[in-house]
Amino acid sequence: MATTLKTTTPSAHTATAPAPGRQISWGRVAAWAVMIAIILITIFPFYWMLRTALSNGKSLPAHSSSFLPADFTWGPFKRVFGLASVAEAQAEGGSGANINFWLYLRNSVIVATVITAGQVFFSCMAAYAFARLRWPGRNLVFGLFLTALMVPPIFTTLPNFVLIRQLGLLNTLTGIVLPFVFMTPFAIFFMRQFFLGISREIEEAARIDGAGHIRIFFRVIVPMAAAPITTLAILTYISAWNEYFWPLLVATDDNARVLTVALGVFRSQTPQGTPDWPGLMAATLVAALPMLLLFVAFGKKIVNSIQFSGIK
């Protein structure tokens, strides 16, 4: 876009009026200024997390208007990972309480990974049956699945909690994972869209060669849909990792606590007076890190998939 503008500006001088060209470029300068301001507003809180996480809690009040870390230290990160002694922690404004950060991190990884693997795999299977197989009642069942999109999550959450409790799965990772591991209507819908678009000829050819449905699914369909499957997996991982409400209800003690819930607990556990902001920010940064890494690795894919979900 910028290049086309550069090439048209000189010709505008020779042709009719130079004024409109100049006006547009001033408009563009203003527009860019707004755009940059928006990006700054978007990025600044992330920088502020880092800045605070590298500060000494005791020095924060004196340096509240400084944009650099107040009295630089790795202390907050050490506290998060349990590497600081009680005395060290308290010297920098931490509580010195023991935090099972590694446990929460492990739980989050297990929960998000199992949910993603199960949900994507089972939804792909169902989507294949809805898109490529012919059986009576297919559209009816698919329509029924889609109606689940209409029910607000809170409505099913309360009865699901009762069910998980009756199954004796409260305070277990299984209890957190179970309602999400089989399917979501969105995942099935998403994959079905792609399977519908795959050419039938390839599939027919495989059938003539004597391949069964399972073989066709794994050897033909799944490899051809590798890109959308990756996209779906990323989106599922992000939402599973970030989920707060459900794990908050199911896991009330340490063993099954995931990172998001643990962050909420750190926040409410802060004793009277000022919370340990550097420790809290270091913990949020570590909790957000996997998403930031996913973003660096798959940013373009995520951006494109969100645009796709809008057009669908």
Place this chain on the structure above:
Amino acid sequence: MQATTQAETLQRAGPAKTGRARRLARGDVIPALLFILPATIGFLVFYLWPTVRGFYLSLTDYSLFGLPKFVGLKNFQQLVHDKVLINALWVTLEYVVINIGVQTVVALGIAVLMHRLTESTTIRGAVLLPYLVANVVVALVWLWMLDSQLGIVNVILGWFGISPEAWFGNSALVIPTVALVNVWKHMGYTALLIFAGLQTIPKTVYEAAAVDGSSEWRTFWRITIPLLRPVLVLVLIMTVIGSFQVFDTVAVTSKGGPGNASRVIQYYIYEQAFSRSHFGYASALSVVLFVILAVVAIIQMRVLRGGESDLD
């Protein structure tokens, strides 16, 4: 949309009537059942059954201990007179109006800027960044940045002579604050959805407007907005329903306070169910939320149907 219908008609009109296809179709039933089995289990156990059970629980007195006792419409008679509920509905509505109003305008602005200025995926990605981190992380960062004593926002406002505010502790400010924090989180995502809609508007329309000497401003109001209407309605449907179910940010920052100033409907349901063990009453409240969301969705669908694109 178009791609789906094309694929579907292709599939229906395809080789369905040939002998081989019919033979294959008959063989499809058993594999189809196998392929949808896991998803169907998930659907029945964690979507359909809890939906039915949710309605039943709303007619019971249930404290999670012992069995639910059927009480007919008692919960609903009670909630009509529940002042906290009425307040919660108003507070939620205030949140939705501010959140969706600001978010849609800002996102539209960002989308148009991106569309006119740059094709850069990096910029689109940067704007999307807050959407990828957990609500809890977003809530904690802003809780810190908006801290009444040490928060950087008050420090910066102080440079302009504005006195510090307790953003989450002031009953007049807490809902707008939570609403704007969530605008920060979702504006990039919403902007990308609108951006995708902008890309479907043919360049020729803009070229024709430019030839006719239309200003950017006029083109925006006379061309972009009318052609974007269906996408905007779709975006509103997606965001409004989610906005009514705000929970995480409130749970981490203000916990419904001060007083009842930020006790939004989902937080009230959560408290009734899990802090006060009024599970039956909480279920009745979630029926109310369900009905409200259904009405909102139906109204929006009506508007959508009346809002077919002027392009077609």
